[in-house]
Structure formats: C-alpha cells, structure tokens
Ligand SMILES: Cc1ncc(C[n+]2csc(CCOP(=O)(O)OP(=O)(O)O)c2C)c(N)n1
C-alpha cells in the first residue's frame with residue numbers, strides 16, 4: 001500500500017496501522033462507549049456528507065465542500081475538547097460541527113443561501129462561523145484564545161486550517177502571536193494533499209509541523225486518518241494549553257477523497273488512481289476493524305449506526321428542503337446601523353425590481 005505523496009518524510013504519530021492493527025498504545029483514556037462514539041460520529045458524518053453532495057447536485061444547495069476521507073481528523077479533534085472549548089473552523093468542518101452539537105440543518109442554511117450570516121449561534125455551540133476567506137479564521141482563533149486567557153476563563157481554542165492556508169500571511173501571524181503570547185490554543189492543519197488543484201508538494205517545500213519550532217511551540221505530525229492518534233495528540237495539546245503551556249501546531253496527514261467542492265472537477269488535475277490508492281487508508285474501515293477485533297463492536301451495532309445514519313441524512317434533507325428562500329429585504333438588513341441615503345435608494349430600487357421579477361412577466 002503506497003501512502004499518498006504528501007505523507008512522505010517524518011513518520012506521523014500512529015496508533016492503528018491502515019488495516020486496523022495496533023502499532024501503538026490504543027488506550028487513549030476512553031471507555032468502550034467513548035471509543036464507539038468516535039466510530040458512530042464518523043459513520044453519521046460520512047453519510048451526511050454524501051447527502052450534501054447529492055443535495056447540491058439536485059439544486060437544493062448552492063455549493064458544498066465535502067470532507068470524505070477527513071472524518072478521523074475532524075471527529076478525533078472535536079471529541080478531544082472540553083464542553084467550554086471553542087472551535088474556529090474553515091469551510092470544510094461539518095464533521096467537527098456535528099460532534100460539537102451544531103444543528104446540521106442550521107449549518108447548511110449557509111450552503112442553501114437561506115441565511116448568509118451566522119446560521120447557528122457560535123457562542124451557544126462553541127463553534128465559530130464557517131470561514132471561506134482562507135486562513136482568516138486563524139488570527140481570530142488566536143485572538144479569542146488570548147481574550148479568554150485575559151478574562152481568566154478556562155477555555156482552549158482550536159483553529160482548523162488547511163495545507164494551502166499555511167502559505168497565507170494570516171497563518172504566520174497567528175502562529176507567531178500564539179506562541180509569543182502563550183495563547184491557550186491548538187492549531188490543527190488538515191493536510192489533505194490539495195488546495196483546490198495545487199498539491200502539497202507545490203505548496204510547501206518542507207514539512208508543515210516543523211514550522212512550529214521556528215515559532216517556538218511544540219509541533220506534532222499525526223496520522224490524520226487514525227482517529228485514536230488524532231484524539232490522543234489533540235487531547236495532549238489541549239491539556240498543555242489548559243495548564244498554561246501555550247499553543248501546539250498539529251499537522252494531521254489526511255486525504256481529500258472528493259473534489260475541492262461541488263464547483264470543482266478534480267479529474268481535470270488529479271489522477272483518479274491516486275484517489276483509489278488513498279482509499280486503502282480509509283479512516284472508518286481502519287477504526288471499525290480495530291474496534292471489532294478488540295471486542296468493542298459487533299456487526300449488529302455497526303448496522304444500527306448505518307440505519308441511524310440513513311434516518312439522520314433523511315431528516316436533515318427533509319428539514320432543509322422545506323426551507324424557502326429568505327425574504328429579499330434581508331439582503332439589505334444588518335449592513336448599516338444608520339443606513340446612508342444612497343443605500344436606502346439602492347434598497348428601494350432593488351426591492352422594486354425583485355418584486356417585479358417575482359410577479360413574473
Ligand atoms: C484568501 C482566499 N484566497 C483564495 C480563496 C479561494 N480558495 C478557497 S479554498 C482554497 C484552497 C484551500 O486549500 P487548503 O487550505 O488546503 O484547504 P482545503 O480546501 O484543502 O480544505 C482557495 C485557494 C479563498 N477562499 N480565500
């Protein structure tokens with residue numbers, strides 16, 4: 001089995017080999033129910049992800065960035081956090097959002113265009129807004145971490161980021177500030193091999209986790225398709241941050257099985273054989289193989305999760321598609337506290353035009 005190209009170099013922290021055989025200590029401090037819940041979340045998340053791609057193809061979502069293959073990196077990270085900890089996501093972390101208790105229907109309002117602002121409450125869920133401008137959420141995450149520390153609150157902030165995003169100035173500024181201020185945060189890079197059509201090798205000449213040394217913080221490279229390893233590594237980083245030990249940079253090696261988003265045709269720049277090879281490193285098959293061998297999972301339970309996932313995806317679909325378009329006037333709401341006259345005129349003209357259109361020819 002040839003691992004994806006961007007996994008070359010330093011061996012990552014790994015507990016389970018790709019076939020599920022333990023190569024490290026599988027006791028990560030979770031009881032059997034906790035261990036099973038990691039698998040259940042991954043099964044639910046993958047099913048929902050596929051439903052979302054279908055919903056976009058059927059015109060029910062405008063665009064959707066899938067995360068198939070990255071379930072372990074996201075579920076393992078989210079599960080390692082305490083209830084008051086906060087996540088600042090990119091645009092690809094629906095699996096992490098589920099684990100943190102975000103309502104997927106509300107989350108997907110964003111992709112349906114129902115509500116272009118914050119479709120769920122970041123404060124109630126501890127999950128920041130979906131962030132499309134690449135890397136801009138990372139300074140926010142570090143600022144949040146510094147703020148909670150100044151307030152004396154026991155909160156650790158996780159900032160997710162992609163491999164491509166590590167080329168942005170925002171990444172450098174955030175990582176540097178986090179280390180200088182010993183901010184209680186964990187920066188999790190999901191290195192999925194691609195930034196749209198740019199492979200990691202064309203993005204960065206070194207290994208991403210090694211940059212941590214230059215900033216003056218610990219860096220860890222973990223097998224991001226090994227949910228137990230991700231859980232352990234993130235857990236350790238969260239505990240260090242909580243003790244006042246400052247930030248950690250984690251590079252989670254994973255693979256983007258799907259296209260960048262439903263607006264992308266990956267076959268134009270990526271060899272489909274690469275994807276087939278990467279499937280041998282599937283995070284769910286690896287983990288359920290180990291759970292079963294360790295006596296924590298039987299076929300009936302796995303089948304029950306799959307049925308639950310069907311019902312779950314069906315419920316999300318039903319609740320989503322019954323959601324009509326937002327009122328036209330919302331385009332102009334929450335822009336200005338005191339709208340200038342030019343803006344008011346624009347609003348009136350636009351609403352009149354939209355009204356005519358809605359009335360038909
Ligand atoms: C500042 C900015 N530049 C460019 C884009 C267009 N864009 C969207 S996602 C993306 C690639 C991101 O790659 P990576 O950080 O590896 O995350 P992934 O998509 O693999 O999850 C780009 C260039 C953007 N959204 N924001």
Ligand SMILES: [Mg+2]
Pocket residue numbers: 162163164190191192193194195196
């Ligand atoms: Mg990427």
